[in-house]
Amino acid sequence: MEKTANKYMNPYLAGLMLGVVLLASFYLTGRGLGASGAMRSVVVSSVNTVSHDYAETSNYFSKYISGEKSPMKSWLVLEVLGVLVGGFISGAFSGRLNFKLEKSPKITSKKRIYLAIIGGALFGFGSQLGRGCTSGAALTGMATLSLAGYVTMMAIFGTAFALAYFFRKNWI
Amino acid sequence: MGPIIPLFEISEEINLLIAFLIGLGFGFALEQAGFSSSRKLAGMFYGYDITVLKVFFTAAITAMLGLLFMNYLGMIDMSIVYVNDYFMSSAIIGGIIMGAGFIIGGFCPGTSVCAAAIGKIDAMYFIGGSLIGILLFGQTYPLWEKLHNAQHLGSLKLSDSIGVSDGILGLLVIAAAVVMFWVGEMAERRFKREDINNEI
Amino acid sequence: MKRPYIKILGLIVVVLAVGLIFTSLKSSKKYKFNKSAEKLHAELVAAKHYLDPYKALEIISNKDENYIFVDIRNPREFDNFHIESAVNVPMQRALDEEYIPYLKNDKIKVLYSNESIKADQIWLLLTQYGYENLYVLQGGATYWKENMLSKDLFKSKSEYDDEKLKFDINKVKASN
Amino acid sequence: MRIRFVLSIVLVCLGLVAAILPQTKNSSMELDAQQLLNEIQLENYVISVDEMANALINNDPEYQLIDLRPEADFKAYSLPGSLNIPFDSLFSETWVPYIDQIARKNVFYSNGTTLASEAWMLTKQKGYKNNYILNGGLNNWFATIIEPKEPASTDGEEAFFQYEARLGMKQFFTGAGAVSSSSSKQVKKPVPRKKKKMVAGGCS
Numbered sequence: 001m002e003k004t005a006n007k008y009m010n011p012y013l014a015g016l017m018l019g020v021v022l023l024a025s026f027y028l029t030g031r032g033l034g035a036s037g038a039m040r041s042v043v044v045s046s047v048n049t050v051s052h053d054y055a056e057t058s059n060y061f062s063k064y065i066s067g068e069k070s071p072m073k074s075w076l077v078l079e080v081l082g083v084l085v086g087g088f089i090s091g092a093f094s095g096r097l098n099f100k101l102e103k104s105p106k107i108t109s110k111k112r113i114y115l116a117i118i119g120g121a122l123f124g125f126g127s128q129l130g131r132g133c134t135s136g137a138a139l140t141g142m143a144t145l146s147l148a149g150y151v152t153m154m155a156i157f158g159t160a161f162a163l164a165y166f167f168r169k170n171w172i
Numbered sequence: 173m174g175p176i177i178p179l180f181e182i183s184e185e186i187n188l189l190i191a192f193l194i195g196l197g198f199g200f201a202l203e204q205a206g207f208s209s210s211r212k213l214a215g216m217f218y219g220y221d222i223t224v225l226k227v228f229f230t231a232a233i234t235a236m237l238g239l240l241f242m243n244y245l246g247m248i249d250m251s252i253v254y255v256n257d258y259f260m261s262s263a264i265i266g267g268i269i270m271g272a273g274f275i276i277g278g279f280c281p282g283t284s285v286c287a288a289a290i291g292k293i294d295a296m297y298f299i300g301g302s303l304i305g306i307l308l309f310g311q312t313y314p315l316w317e318k319l320h321n322a323q324h325l326g327s328l329k330l331s332d333s334i335g336v337s338d339g340i341l342g343l344l345v346i347a348a349a350v351v352m353f354w355v356g357e358m359a360e361r362r363f364k365r366e367d368i369n370n371e372i
Numbered sequence: 373m374k375r376p377y378i379k380i381l382g383l384i385v386v387v388l389a390v391g392l393i394f395t396s397l398k399s400s401k402k403y404k405f406n407k408s409a410e411k412l413h414a415e416l417v418a419a420k421h422y423l424d425p426y427k428a429l430e431i432i433s434n435k436d437e438n439y440i441f442v443d444i445r446n447p448r449e450f451d452n453f454h455i456e457s458a459v460n461v462p463m464q465r466a467l468d469e470e471y472i473p474y475l476k477n478d479k480i481k482v483l484y485s486n487e488s489i490k491a492d493q494i495w496l497l498l499t500q501y502g503y504e505n506l507y508v509l510q511g512g513a514t515y516w517k518e519n520m521l522s523k524d525l526f527k528s529k530s531e532y533d534d535e536k537l538k539f540d541i542n543k544v545k546a547s548n
Numbered sequence: 549m550r551i552r553f554v555l556s557i558v559l560v561c562l563g564l565v566a567a568i569l570p571q572t573k574n575s576s577m578e579l580d581a582q583q584l585l586n587e588i589q590l591e592n593y594v595i596s597v598d599e600m601a602n603a604l605i606n607n608d609p610e611y612q613l614i615d616l617r618p619e620a621d622f623k624a625y626s627l628p629g630s631l632n633i634p635f636d637s638l639f640s641e642t643w644v645p646y647i648d649q650i651a652r653k654n655v656f657y658s659n660g661t662t663l664a665s666e667a668w669m670l671t672k673q674k675g676y677k678n679n680y681i682l683n684g685g686l687n688n689w690f691a692t693i694i695e696p697k698e699p700a701s702t703d704g705e706e707a708f709f710q711y712e713a714r715l716g717m718k719q720f721f722t723g724a725g726a727v728s729s730s731s732s733k734q735v736k737k738p739v740p741r742k743k744k745k746m747v748a749g750g751c752s
Contacts, residue, residue, distance in 0.1 A: 008204065008206035011205055011223045014204050014206075015228070016230055018227060019234025020197075021198050022231055023235045023238035023242075026238075026239060026253055027175060028176050029190065029191075030175030030253050030254055031254035043303055047310070058311070058313070059313050060310040075188065075191045076191070079194055081195060082191065083198050083202070084195075086198060086200040087200070087202065090290075096203075100291060100293065102211055113297050116278065116298040116301060117304070118273075118276055119272075119278060120279070120284070121301040121302065122305060123270050123277060123279075125269055126305075127305075129265060129309065130262055130265070130267050130270060131257065134283075139232055141256045143236045144255050144256075145330045146255045146256045148258040148259075152263050152266070152270075155271060156268075156274060157271065158271065160272075162271075167275050170276075226552075240566045339568065343567040350556040388565065391565035404580055412673075416670075417636050464585070489661050489665055490588075492666065535685075536659060536660070538659075539690040539695075
């Protein structure tokens with residue numbers, strides 16, 4: 001088995017790098033980073049394509065359809081496309097590109113997939129209710145010392161810690 | 173004086189290009205940190221790998237200090253910088269649901285995109301799940317509308333609610349982070365899992 | 373590492389020093405305001421920055437060294453007529469460095485223009501900018517020329533106030 | 549391990565420096581002294597009484613007169629459609645939305661020009677836009693519109709033309725069916741300037 005200690009960048013240095021990116025985002029655009037907003041844009045625009053009238057009547061989706069402008073072309077979508085490309089570059093750089101289903105050996109692949117979908121659905125739902133995910137609400141909010149950021153961060157990590165015991169088989 | 177784009181009325185195309193470049197940096201940093209691995213992310217909650225804590229807090233503190241100093245030097249107009257609106261109940265309940273999603277799915281939206289970029293199949297399913305979750309929220313929005321908009325307290329900053337200056341709060345956050353780093357690294361040694369660390 | 377504490381101490385000193393040097397770089401925007409609009413507003417409500425022309429005349433005839441009269445009109449107007457012992461600081465150049473000695477000193481500076489409006493505006497501007505001990509001469513040069521130069525001065529004494537209504541409201545209303 | 553140590557020290561030190569820094573607030577909207585001095589001299593902020601009278605006669609919705617005098621004076625007499633913001637309470641929470649807005653031209657007036665010009669200077673320093681002053685205030689209004697002086701026979705044709713116009717205006721403001729002095733025009737709600745140009749922030 002290969003030695004893996006130096007595979008990833010030192011987390012503190014990586015954090016520093018992420019912090020600088022976040023700061024640059026603040027300086028250039030006046031807001032932090034985000035991810036779930038882009039996902040919402042994807043959902044809104046697909047609903048809009050399938051049935052424009054339906055999207056218009058939905059209280060929630062209609063908020064994000066502004067005139068003729070496609071919700072896909074929003075700032076956050078471009079940013080998330082950047083994340084996709086940036087992640088790919090980094091993966092290629094460090095030789096981590098390959099299709100792989102990551103899971104604990106104690107569970108089956110099928111179960112991992114189900115759990116990923118359920119977890120994703122919960123996260124997607126929660127991010128809409130809580131107005132932002134870990135990057136948009138917690139990380140960005142913490143940098144601006146906003147109350148919402150710290151409350152969201154504590155709620156996310158607190159719950160995850162509290163539930164960690166029940167899902168230990170998935171991970172260790 | 174910053175922030176540049178809202179103040180200088182930069183054109184839409186350049187704005188989107190900057191979005192892409194910032195995303196590029198974001199994705200690169202996340203991937204380099206190892207956030208593309210769900211077991212590494214989950215390691216935080218079992219103590220065998222606290223990368224999440226380290227990266228998350230270092231990043232938040234770096235940006236926070238940067239903002240504090242930039243504000244002091246007159247380089248940024250903090251009244252334009254976006255501060256999250258605080259809706260107390262929805263922030264807490266939303267956070268709890270996200271926490272559950274985190275421990276079950278092993279990603280958050282940002283990291284799942286980054287992981288999907290290097291071919292993690294579980295991340296792709298997670299993204300699919302997120303889209304379903306958002307669709308579900310949109311479809312059932314009338315049920316949550318009240319909760320979603322309840323207890324709006326405005327763009328509150330910590331300093332507004334506690335009454336301590338931003339600088340002192342920053343120092344407190346740093347002190348808390350330093351202690352957490354220390355405890356976390358002890359935990360990393362205590363709950364060491366060579367097998368998992370070698371795999372991820 | 374024989375003596376790690378020395379290294380740690382050194383690191384702390386270096387970072388603190390760098391941090392403090394960094395903060396001392398605070399860009400002093402050349403014409404940055406020193407007083408907030410709210411503070412200034414409170415001063416204006418108190419309206420204590422006006423100098424009555426009769427008191428000004430007393431100061432001039434006593435040759436009081438503590439006062440400087442500052443004419444903010446253009447040099448042509450200044451040459452045409454100006455209050456005895458006044459210095460000329462044309463308003464468009466009020467922030468220029470060459471005039472700092474006139475405006476930044478321990479004496480009491482009394483600004484005047486043709487009337488009091490421009491002087492009042494410059495008073496506001498300079499006070500915002502951080503100058504102190506400034507006053508505005510009520511009525512300005514016009515009032516001075518008309519009332520303060522005559523021999524039987526105290527017979528015609530009339531208070532000057534730009535904000536005094538000069539018309540009879542009831543007359544206007546009655547014609548309705 | 550070593551990185552954590554170094555990072556902790558650096559962060560704590562910088563945190564200490566940040567904690568002792570005084571709180572400053574930068575506003576990109578605020579002008580600096582030189583800019584304000586230039587603005588003062590441009591005199592773009594002065595609206596003549598003739599222009600204002602015309603606007604009132606035509607019921608032009610673009611203009612909003614703001615009376616800066618104390619309430620008692622305002623009740624005794626005011627120009628039609630004025631909103632009373634006593635100078636003392638210019639920056640009170642009730643009134644800031646009216647002077648920091650984007651929808652209309654606010655025209656400040658008082659008996660003379662002093663209060664109006666002071667109010668204009670203050671709002672300008674704050675970076676509020678769309679505020680103007682009525683040239684010469686009420687005194688000038690009375691002298692020009694209500695009691696216009698007949699031009700001397702040596703004056704040009706234009707002066708006579710203007711005089712005719714003013715007599716017509718006088719008729720409107722004082723004659724039968726004149727707008728009563730208490731505001732008959734409803735004061736419209738302010739449209740606040742958007743503080744945050746980015747409304748949707750973060751990733752919500």
